[in-house]
Amino acid sequence: MDHVPSRADSSASANTVGSGSPSPHNEDEHAGDAVGTGDKEAQPAPDIMREDAMDEDPPPELVTTPMNLSGALAKQAQQGEARGFGPPGIMAESSGAELRAPGVQPVQSMFNNPPNLARIRRVLFECKDPIEISLEEFETYWPFIDNVWVKQRTNASKEGHCTTDYYMCRLRRPTHRTSETRPLPEGKRPRKKRVREGGLCNFQIKVVRFEGAYSTVTISRTPGSGSIHSHDLDYIDRVKRNSGLMEFARRESAMGYLPSSIYTKFQEEPEKLDEAGGRFLTVTDVRNVSAKWRIQNPDVTLVPHDGYELVKGHGIVKSHSANGPSEVVQPHPVLATSSPHLAPDTLSFPNFSLDFLQAYLPNHSQRRELPHVTLSYASSMDSKISLRPGMQTVLSGPEAKLMTHYLRSRHDAILIGVGTVLADNPGLNCRLEGAGGFGGLGRMWQPRPVVIDPMGRWPIHPDCRMLRTAVEGKGKAPWVVVSPGAQINPQRLMMLKGYGGDFLRIVEYNQNWRLRWEAVLRALASEGIKSVMIEGGATVLSELLNPEYTNFIDSIIVTVAPTYLGRGGVSVSPDSKLDQEGKPNAALNPRDVTWTPLGQNVIMCGNIRPQAERPQSHS
Numbered sequence: 001m002d003h004v005p006s007r008a009d010s011s012a013s014a015n016t017v018g019s020g021s022p023s024p025h026n027e028d029e030h031a032g033d034a035v036g037t038g039d040k041e042a043q044p045a046p047d048i049m050r051e052d053a054m055d056e057d058p059p060p061e062l063v064t065t066p067m068n069l070s071g072a073l074a075k076q077a078q079q080g081e082a083r084g085f086g087p088p089g090i091m092a093e094s095s096g097a098e099l100r101a102p103g104v105q106p107v108q109s110m111f112n113n114p115p116n117l118a119r120i121r122r123v124l125f126e127c128k129d130p131i132e133i134s135l136e137e138f139e140t141y142w143p144f145i146d147n148v149w150v151k152q153r154t155n156a157s158k159e160g161h162c163t164t165d166y167y168m169c170r171l172r173r174p175t176h177r178t179s180e181t182r183p184l185p186e187g188k189r190p191r192k193k194r195v196r197e198g199g200l201c202n203f204q205i206k207v208v209r210f211e212g213a214y215s216t217v218t219i220s221r222t223p224g225s226g227s228i229h230s231h232d233l234d235y236i237d238r239v240k241r242n243s244g245l246m247e248f249a250r251r252e253s254a255m256g257y258l259p260s261s262i263y264t265k266f267q268e269e270p271e272k273l274d275e276a277g278g279r280f281l282t283v284t285d286v287r288n289v290s291a292k293w294r295i296q297n298p299d300v301t302l303v304p305h306d307g308y309e310l311v312k313g314h315g316i317v318k319s320h321s322a323n324g325p326s327e328v329v330q331p332h333p334v335l336a337t338s339s340p341h342l343a344p345d346t347l348s349f350p351n352f353s354l355d356f357l358q359a360y361l362p363n364h365s366q367r368r369e370l371p372h373v374t375l376s377y378a379s380s381m382d383s384k385i386s387l388r389p390g391m392q393t394v395l396s397g398p399e400a401k402l403m404t405h406y407l408r409s410r411h412d413a414i415l416i417g418v419g420t421v422l423a424d425n426p427g428l429n430c431r432l433e434g435a436g437g438f439g440g441l442g443r444m445w446q447p448r449p450v451v452i453d454p455m456g457r458w459p460i461h462p463d464c465r466m467l468r469t470a471v472e473g474k475g476k477a478p479w480v481v482v483s484p485g486a487q488i489n490p491q492r493l494m495m496l497k498g499y500g501g502d503f504l505r506i507v508e509y510n511q512n513w514r515l516r517w518e519a520v521l522r523a524l525a526s527e528g529i530k531s532v533m534i535e536g537g538a539t540v541l542s543e544l545l546n547p548e549y550t551n552f553i554d555s556i557i558v559t560v561a562p563t564y565l566g567r568g569g570v571s572v573s574p575d576s577k578l579d580q581e582g583k584p585n586a587a588l589n590p591r592d593v594t595w596t597p598l599g600q601n602v603i604m605c606g607n608i609r610p611q612a613e614r615p616q617s618h619s
C-alpha cells in the first residue's frame with residue numbers, strides 16, 4: 001500500500017486500472033483517462049450517454065449496445081400503455097413473416113414489423129430520457145417514427161465520426177402555404193389543403209450518431225425543448241404516415257398489385273397495421289405510392305392479390321374457389337407471431353401501482369455533484385438480511401421482487417459489496433419485460449453493476465452471472481472498485497474490459513482504512529452515473545447507515561418480510577449512538593416514512609439525508 005495517500009493529502013481519485021487495454025471505446029472517448037498503473041485526478045463527468053456508449057465493449061459477436069435507462073419510460077410501461085415485447089435478441093426476429101391459422105396454409109404477411117414496434121415507436125416519440133441504441137436498431141426503427149420529426153440542421157465533427165441531427169416535432173412547423181395558386185388541369189378543382197399555423201408543439205430532439213468500432217446513436221431532448229409533446233402519437237399518425245409503413249405499401253406496389261387490393265390486405269392485419277403506425281392509412285396513401293412506381297412502369301397492368309378479385313361496384317373481394325369459401329385463407333391476427341416469446345427469466349412488468357415509490361426515486365434532471373443514492377434491501381423482522389454469512393436467503397415475495405427490479409430500472413447503477421457477489425453470484429440486471437434483453441431496445445433500463453472489492457477477491461470468470469448476463473445482452477458488465485493494493489493481473493483486466501466492464505481504482509481511505517464512500521460516489525459521478533441503488537450486503541449497508549455517511553444517502557427502501565431469521569443471521573445495523581449527555585439514542589431515524597403492504601411484505605420508504613442537505617432541482 002505504499003502509494004496510498006493519507007487522508008489529508010488525498011482527493012477522490014478514480015482511475016481505470018490496467019496496462020493499456022485494447023478497448024476501442026477507451027481509446028477513443030476516454031483518451032486521457034488513466035489507463036495504466038498511475039493514478040490521476042478523476043476526469044470531469046462526461047455526458048452520461050457517451051460514457052456508456054464508450055466503455056461498453058461487448059465481445060465482437062454482440063450486436064446490441066448499451067442504452068440508458070429511462071425511468072419515466074418504466075413509468076409509462078407501468079401505466080400499462082401499449083406493450084408488446086419481443087425476443088431477447090431484439091434484431092434476431094421479425095414479427096411479421098407469416099400468419100398461420102389452424103388447419104390452413106401459412107399466409108405471407110403484408111408487414112415485416114420489427115419486434116416490439118408499437119412500444120419502441122412510443123419510446124422514440126416520447127424521448128423522455130436520453131436513449132442510446134445501436135446504429136442497426138436506429139436504422140430499423142427510425143423509419144417508423146420519422147413522421148413525427150422534421151430535421152432542422154446537421155452538425156458533423158471534424159473527424160467525421162460523429163454527426164448530430166437536430167429535429168423538431170412536425171407540429172412546430174407551419175404547413176407550407178404557397179403565395180401563388182398553381183395552374184390546374186382543365187376542369188379540376190383546387191385541392192382543399194388544411195394549413196397548419198405551426199408552433200403547436202415545442203418538442204425538439206437531437207440524434208447523435210457515433211460511428212466507430214461500435215456504432216451508436218443517442219437520442220435526447222435539446223435544452224430548449226418542451227418536456228412533452230402537446231399531442232399524442234395518434235395525432236401525428238393521422239397527419240402524416242411514416243416511411244417504414246409506406247415502404248410496405250411501396251413493396252406491394254412494386255409487385256404490380258392494385259392499390260385497393262394492397263389496402264384491403266393491410267386492413268386484414270389490423271394489429272400489425274396499427275403497430276406500424278398505420279391506423280389512419282387511406283387508400284389514397286397507397287394510390288400515391290403506387291402512382292410513383294407506375295411513372296417508371298407505365299405498361300404494367302395492376303392486379304389484385306391471389307385469392308382476391310376486383311368486382312365492379314364492390315371493390316376488392318375475396319374470390320371463392322371451386323370448393324367454396326371455406327378454403328379461402330383467413331389470416332388470424334391473434335395467432336400471428338406478433339406476440340413473440342421472451343427470455344424464460346423475464347419478469348412481467350408490475351401490474352400494481354408503484355406510485356408509493358415515486359417520492360424516493362432519483363430525479364435525473366437534477367444537477368448534482370454526487371449521484372442520488374438509494375439503499376434498498378430486504379430484511380426480516382429481526383433486521384437480518386440472510387440466515388448465515390454468505391447464505392442467500394429469499395425474503396421478498398413475488399411482488400416485492402418485481403418492485404426491486406423496477407427500482408433497478410430507475411437507477412443508473414446497482415452497487416454491492418464483494419461479500420454479496422461471493423455469496424449470491426448475482427445477475428444485477430433488470431429482468432422486467434421491456435428492459436434491454438427482455439423485449440426492450442439495447443440496454444434500456446439496465447443499470448451498471450458496481451462491486452466494491454478493494455483487495456480484488458472476486459475471482460471474476462466468464463461463468464459469473466454478471467458476465468454471462470452482459471454477453472447475452474441482458475445487462476451491463478460490472479465495474480469493480482479496487483484499492484491501489486489490489487493485485488489485478490493483466491489477463492483478468494483484459495477479460496473484464498473485453499466484456500465491457502472495468503476496474504475503478506479508489507485511493508481515498510477513512511481513518512479505519514476503509515474506502516471513503518464519498519470518493520467511490522465521486523468516481524461514479526465522474527463516469528456519468530447519476531443514481532446508485534445500493535443493495536447490500538450487511539457490511540456495506542451497516543456502514544452507510546452511520547452518521548459519517550448519512551449526508552450521502554438520499555433514500556432507503558426496505559422490504560420487510562414476516563419472518564425472524566434468528567440470532568445467527570446477518571444483521572443490518574448502524575453503530576450505536578449516544579446523545580450529547582452520553583445517553584443511548586436511536587442511531588438513525590429516516591424521515592418522511594411510508595409503509596406500504598405489497599403481497600406478503602411491507603415496504604418501508606424513507607429519506608435519510610438531512611432536509612437542508614437535499615440538493616435543489618435545476619430542471
Ligand SMILES: NC(=O)c1ccc[n+]([C@@H]2O[C@H](COP(=O)([O-])OP(=O)(O)OC[C@H]3O[C@@H](n4cnc5c(N)ncnc54)[C@H](O)[C@@H]3O)[C@@H](O)[C@H]2O)c1
Nearest residue numbers: 377378385386390391417418419420515536537538539540
Ligand atoms: N436481503 C438482502 O436484501 C441482501 C442484500 C444483499 C446481500 N445480502 C446478503 O448479505 C450477505 C453478504 O453480506 P456481507 O456483509 O458479507 O458482504 P458485503 O456485500 O457487504 O461485502 C462486504 C465486503 O465489501 C468490501 N467493502 C465494503 N465496503 C467497503 C469499504 N468502505 N471499504 C473497503 N471495503 C469495503 C469489503 O471487502 C467487505 O468485506 C450475503 O449472505 C447476502 O446474501 C442480502
Ligand SMILES: Nc1nc(=O)c(N)c(NC[C@H](O)[C@H](O)[C@H](O)COP(=O)(O)O)[nH]1
Nearest residue numbers: 378393394395396424426427428429535
Ligand atoms: N430485495 C431482495 N430480496 C431478497 O429476498 C433478497 N435475498 C435480496 N438479496 C439481494 C442480493 O443482492 C442478491 O444478491 C441479489 O438480489 C441477486 O440479484 P439477481 O437476482 O441475481 O440479479 N434482495
